[in-house]
Amino acid sequence: MKVLSLLYFLFLSTISLASNAQASATDTVVSVYAKYGNQMKSGHLMEAATSLSGLLKPNFQLTGKQKLVIYNNLGIIHKKLGQFDIALGYYDAAESIYLTNNFTDNSFLMSIYGNKANIYVIKGEFNKALEYVEKAIRSVQEGTETGVLKQQTTSSLYLNSGIVYYQLNDFTQAIIAFKKSLSLKEKYTLPGKDIVYLQFAKTYAKNGNSQLADKYFKLSIKQSESERSNVSINLASTCLEYGDFLMLINENSKALIIIQKALKITVQNFGEKNQLTANCYQIMGDYYRRVKDYQEALTYYQKALVSGSKTFNASNIQVNPTMNDITLNLWQLRLLQSKAEALLSLASEEKVKREKINYLSLSLNTINLAIEMTNSIRFDYQNVETRLVFNEKQKNVFVAALETALQLYDLSGERSYLHLAYQTAQQCKANELKYEISKNKSYTDNEIPDSLRNKENKLQQDIAAYNNLIQNELALIKPDTAKIAFWKDQQFALSRDLEKTIEQTEKKYPRFIDKIKKGNIIRIAEIQANLKPDDSLIEYLFSEKDEKGSRKLYEFVITPTDLICHTEIIDSTLSANFSLMKDRLLNQYTPGKGLANYNQLNQLLFDAYRILIQPLEKHFAGKQLIIIPDDDISYLPFDAFLTSWTKKRQINYAELSYLISTYTISYAYSTNTLWNNQLKAQNRPRVIGLAPDYSNTALADGKRYSALKTNNREVESILTNFDGTVLKGGQATIANFRSNLNGGVILHLAMHAELDTLHSGSSSLIFAPDVKNAGNYRLYNYEIGQMNIISPMVVLSACNTGGGKLYSGEGLMSLARSFVLAGVPAVIETLWPVEDVAGSKIMGSFYKYLAQGMPKNIALRQAKLDYISTTSPSFVNPQFWAAYTLVGDVSALKRIWWKDPLIFISLFSLFLIIVAILIYRFKFLRIN
Secondary structure, three states: OOOHHHHHHHHHHHHHHHHHHHHOOOHHHHHHHHHHHHHHHOOOHHHHHHHHHHOOOOOOOOOHHHHHHHHHHHHHHHHHOOOHHHHHHHHHHHHHHHHHOOOOOHHHHHHHHHHHHHHHHHHOOHHHHHHHHHHHHHHHHHOOOOOHHHHHHHHHHHHHHHHHHHHOOOHHHHHHHHHHHHHHHHHOOOOOHHHHHHHHHHHHHHOOOHHHHHHHHHHHHHHHHHHHOOOOHHHHHHHHHHHHHHHHOOOHHHHHHHHHHHHHHHHHHHOOOOHHHHHHHHHHHHHHHHOOOHHHHHHHHHHHHHHOOOOOOOOOOOOOOOHHHOOOOHHHHHHHHHHHHHHHHHHHHOOOHHHHHHHHHHHHHHHHHHHHHHHHHHOOOOOHHHHHHHHHHOHHHHHHHHHHHHHHHHHHOOHHHHHHHHHHHHHHOOHHHHHHHHHHHHHHOOOOOHHHHHHHHHHHHHHHHHHHHHHHHHOOOOOOHHHHHHHHHHHHHHHHHHHHHHHHHHHHOHHHHHHHHOOOOOOHHHHHHHOOOOEEEEEEEEOOOOOOOOEEEEEEEEEOOEEEEEEEEEOHHHHHHHHHHHHHHHOOOOOOOHHHHHHHHHHHHHHHHHHHOHHHHHHOOOOEEEEEOOHHHHHOOHHHOEOOOOOOOOOOHHHOOEHHHOOEEEEOOOHHHHOOOOOOOEOOOEEEEEEOOOOOOOOOOOOOOOOOOOHHHHHHHHOOOOEEEEEEHHHOEHHHHHOOOOOOOEEEEEOEEEOOOOOHHHOEEEOEOOOOOOOOOEEEHHHHHOOOOOOOOEEEEOOOOOOOEEEOOOEEEOHHHHHHHOOOOEEEEEOOOOOHHHHHHHHHHHHHHHHOOOEHHHHHHHHHHHHHHHOOHHHOOHHHHOOEEEEEOOOEOEOOHHHOHHHHHHHHHHHHHHHHHHHHHHHHHHHO
């Protein structure tokens, strides 16, 4: 509903612009426009785009206004195809032409800004959408147009700005915008007041004002009945929204009446096989599930599945549709999840074990279908941020499958269900990272010609575009079957072409296919084969919060010989304590509260151990732990957890029992990335160290950074243990960094970093300014992720390199993560700002132990223990040493020849041979 009014307005604007262009064009251009118009009407959007693009060739002499119209309309076509980033590129070109030519007709600019805003709303980038809606509003107000059309346009834009504010949870501004929209509609007797009333109702409901929400829902229904008649889609949709609201405030009997009204409207006017009718059946199922009549709920959910599919007709709840029967949209996804949850509730009431297992099995089958749909929908989104938000919102689908599998394991004892539960947890975690790594590997493999790579990419893009067109058309009340048939034919031909292209690639370039397959879920047997005898891998997964703010925590432990799952209920207080722990680590020195803060921090560190480690210890294979965190746990320094706690009367961090004293700990984003890109240890590994000097440097934007006291000394100390080069001061540039990415060297970056927790790609490392380009000193997160780095380890000895925007299920979008994405098997990161003297000392010891052939995790642990044992008790505070963590591969960097088993066996064999020869010669001489 939030996009409908804006789409309507933009359609009118497009027609107007096209007409203006045609009036002054040549006959050839007019004929192309006519062809383009016919292609648009018949749904041949790709052909329409080709027609318009042809006008941009040099042989056509077009005015600036005509070019503007073409770019704007190309943007609209690609937006309809779901190719949002391409569409934005065309809109940017149109805006550039408008500004360059100093046009005065603001209707052009309003159309461009409105179209951009529309895309950003669809993508969920609401702040950007708001900027463009406000620009569009200003453009309309500054224009010379008068009359009703301008007021309708302005009213629609205010409505959409309110919807954006609603999505941003800025309810005050949302209400102000809706009031402006309503005021114009009332003053000029404009249609659409029912839509504004509905947005008032939803905003008040979300803000907790149930009385006003109820008032505006009723107003919206009344207005819709008088303005649009009882056959209105808006009326049915509003009734559904109202029914859902009534259930939330426990007015269940009223909810049933209003939902039945919506269902009656849709069935009578639009028929049974319709998405809106399916939505009504689904909300009806929600009602019966809410009143705990699960059998009746399942009956309605099954009706919804039948109604939402053109080919599925089974009324039996034991039968699910196939993926070919389902329309891929979020309503259908939620429907499958609702059916699975109702079956889960039915199972919980069932006393007979066999029947309970039957309901659970059907629930698992249903939710796995939802997972399959989730995986299909995810890759229809071309924008990274949009995929990340989608992944967050669908996490509960995976958790539901995991929980069902565990219940079946508890009932049946079949370990296949336990394995399935863990594989579901794997599917839920770091999906975007796995996808980006797979994609990056395909693009950076120089064995594949660009022509093949580009062709495959274009085919996949076009197939996704046609799929988007089909799904959008199917969601309409009366879908155009001719358009759908044409699009399916085109999609079929493209799919066959893609299959041939992939087959050709597989035959000619098998190594390329191997890389792509690394994006698949790694099986438990393979994980266990990769673990050393004393390794234990611990993977955590949180459920979503329930109405009380509590979450269920799933803790999986994998050893070389076993897999177990432990669960904990984490209430809102414990969740708050996880966040408080990091804050207390960084802010301990409140005047007059030093001892109280010390005891509070110690209790928090002990509670974390008690919940996250202690219940699992009996299952550990040894003393080496690999942690795969989730949500808030991503911020926590496991090394600093306390294995015991009592309230102290004085501050002494040196006497505390830290977990690091017992275990060696490393981290990973996912089992799928943990053993990627491993490089063999070398006899003489080299290090490239970069240490910019910020003391006397004002950067191009006038910004200054504090001098790092010991970063030069830190990188120089490395060379006492390793061969290599130190790039200090003005030499520590991005260009010099890039020139060392493919040499297989260790990269050590001792510098400042800037963290952006709002925009994941905007965190950056601060290098020295380039002599030739003073503004080139900031290396952004997204740039790192696009690199192809061949290095056994990158050390990010800078502040907050392990922090960033947190996405549930995906993890922290940190600088360290981008290096993993770029192909680095091991990264040393920091969880918070580090003190440079302590950091330099820890790093010096770390490299000393690496030079002795220690594995990376053991070397980092020993360096921290050395710091703890040799530093004044005042500086043993975990704030100084616990920030450094190792992500990824733990294997040794340096090969010590006398410790190499193969070399030892070879030398010992040679020794035996020599001894045998000597004995033989001695006996031979005696005989002679």
